[in-house]
Amino acid sequence: MLQDDFRVAIDIGTTKVCTIIVRKRADRRIEVRGISIVPCNGMSKGMVADAAVVTAAIKKSVEAAASDAGVEVNAVYAGLTGSHIESKNRWANVPRSEGMRAVTDLDLSAAKKAAGAIDLGDDRRLLHVIPRSYALDGLHGVRNPLGMHTGELHIESHVITGSISKISELHNAVSDAGVRVSSLVVEPIASASAVLTADEREEGAVLVDVGGGTSDIAVYHNGAVIHTAVIPVGGFQFSNDLSIAFAIDFDSAEKLKIEYGTAAPELAGMNEEITLHPTTMKQPLTISKREIGQVLKERTTELFRMIQLKLEEPHLIDIPTDRIVFTGGGAKLNGFLNIAKYIFQRNVRLASPRGLDGMPEGTNDPAYSAAAGIALWGMRNLPAENHVSERKAASGFETSGATTNASTGALSVIRGWLQKREKETAGT
Ligand SMILES: Nc1ncnc2c1ncn2[C@@H]1O[C@H](COP(=O)(O)OP(=O)(O)OP(=O)(O)O)[C@@H](O)[C@H]1O
Ligand SMILES: [Mg+2]
Structure with a gap:
């Protein structure tokens, strides 16, 4: 199994925790291999209110999705929201050696670093530095300057920060469930990746x-x-x-x-x-x-x-x-x-989420855009991570990488949840 083909996304919402395990196929399409939705009322306005309740829901959701996909989950991309999230656009000069020369990959890394070099204060943490465009010797609006010749290079980026204490609360709730947060993805960015x-x-x-x-x-x-x-x-x-x-x-x-x-x-x-x-x-x-x-x-x-x-x-x-x-x-x-x-x-x-193959029936719904988007954004923008490993109790696990029937397992989880909700509604 190519473990770095897999990614695990977890959306810890105000009403439910949704875990999606995806895999990038050889044809580069991204397919759902495991999914689970667990109702949770431990969050308030996007932030952790009752850590024990949130951790229990995360544990349950991750375990169900892992069993659905036939893997062990070690790490996840976690969604983050709440009114502590702040953002701004800023221009930064990219320090480089003097003279006219082609822009290299190293320059682009230096550009991202320069864009994120801001005074954050004591309770803020940098979450995303998303390049918007570059200026080459004062010429604005260049999207991909790689290989272009310039003396001066400036980057315009969208910078998103969050409160360290709010972020730690979410981190702790996930790590107490026995999984590591490999990266955080801010939810508006995630949802946009899945629907726009x-x-x-x-x-x-x-x-x-x-x-x-x-x-x-x-x-x-x-x-x-x-x-x-x-x-x-x-x-x-x-x-x-x-x-x-x-x-x-x-x-x-x-x-x-x-x-x-x-x-x-x-x-x-x-x-x-x-x-x-x-x-x-x-x-x-x-x-x-x-x-x-x-x-x-x-x-x-x-x-x-x-x-x-x-x-x-x-x-x-x-x-x-x-x-x-x-x-x-x-x-x-x-x-x-x-x-x-x-x-x-x-x-x-x-809009409902798009861009993921094999979303089981019932999950192709606006409520799951953030979870789908965390997986998509992570897969496209974050470095490869060993989010999963081989399942110890190897029931139904395939090492060849051939398609498992992930959606069948996922469906049973979703059906159970939907049936429970239907019963509750019928009892009104
Ligand atoms: N058919 C419907 N009509 C009206 N509201 C609905 C309907 N279906 C779901 N909702 C509402 O959607 C909300 C849950 O949406 P969603 O699952 O996107 O939230 P969440 O991700 O858990 O929360 P958040 O993103 O705010 O942390 C609930 O308030 C629920 O009442
Ligand atoms: Mg949500």
């Missing part, structure tokens, strides 16, 4: 991953990221609003939102009434879909206002961002895109 098309990245697009506890934003133009931001609002707040408005428990509110919720109550057929039996009430509760929609519309409008504010940055003024691509479970709310189109007056679409 090459045209969207080139011509300009805004990616918004509306999760359970955060909405992660990434803006792309000229093929590279130009802006990232995290808003500490996601699907949790939508359900919480319903819970408060109708004085029902959170779980009933969550089911109400998913089954009957809409962000566009004015759309036809909303006078239908629903009778609920919340665990917190002795009497059944009757509410109209329109009432539910009114609460959800207000929260949707508020979220869109916050997204709009995050896009009102001086460096985005001339960027054509007339396309907004939504992903994440929270964006699946009925009527969400109708309101988005109306408020933003831009083209909008809801």
Whole structure:
């Protein structure tokens, strides 16, 4: 087995932990070999709130995905989000020997180093230095300067940092589950890798991953990221609003939102009434879909206002961002895109992850974009790592590298989870 063909990605979300094991095939396509989703409520707004709960979910998810793929997992790429994430674009001069000469690989490494040479302060850690473009003797907009002749070389990069304490909490939660974090991938970058098309990245697009506890934003133009931001609002707040408005428990509110919720109550057929039996009430509760929609519309409008504010940055003024691509479970709310189109007056679409072969049925869903994207981004941008090793109890393990039926195993895990959710919903 070529172990460095495998990568393990773990998305520790506010509502679930999703582990995906991928492998790069000889034809360079990336296929899913193992996947597992484990519900988890140990995170709050993208950050660790209850470390023991998070660690237990990570352990369970990694073990299930490992068994699905027939490997042992040693290390992972872990997704990171939360409002402690900050980013900026900066230009840096690349120190090189004097005189006109061709740009080499060494110059490009020196460029990345120069781009990341910033004073971070005590509680900040550098997470990504993503090159955007280069300037050769003052000529801007060069994307790949390798082999070009220049005296002076400058790099423009998108630099992302995070809080050391928040990062350590996530690191510890993963390492306590018995796996090493080989790299962190910031979630807006991950989700964008899984959903944006090459045209969207080139011509300009805004990616918004509306999760359970955060909405992660990434803006792309000229093929590279130009802006990232995290808003500490996601699907949790939508359900919480319903819970408060109708004085029902959170779980009933969550089911109400998913089954009957809409962000566009004015759309036809909303006078239908629903009778609920919340665990917190002795009497059944009757509410109209329109009432539910009114609460959800207000929260949707508020979220869109916050997204709009995050896009009102001086460096985005001339960027054509007339396309907004939504992903994440929270964006699946009925009527969400109708309101988005109306408020933003831009083209909008809801996207599921693309670029991975063999995603099992049920996981080709906006909720898994970040997990798929961590795997894709890591595979494309990070150095080869020994994330997996041969499974000790070698059940169904193939050393030849021939395709195993990973998705069959994955399907059973996903089916079990979906069935559990269906049962819970039926019991509303
Ligand atoms: N059909 C639906 N309609 C409305 N909301 C939905 C629907 N399906 C899922 N959701 C919401 O999506 C949210 C979970 O989305 P997702 O799985 O992307 O979040 P997460 O990755 O766990 O969280 P985060 O990325 O914020 O850390 C929940 O709040 C859930 O209520
Ligand atoms: Mg998420």
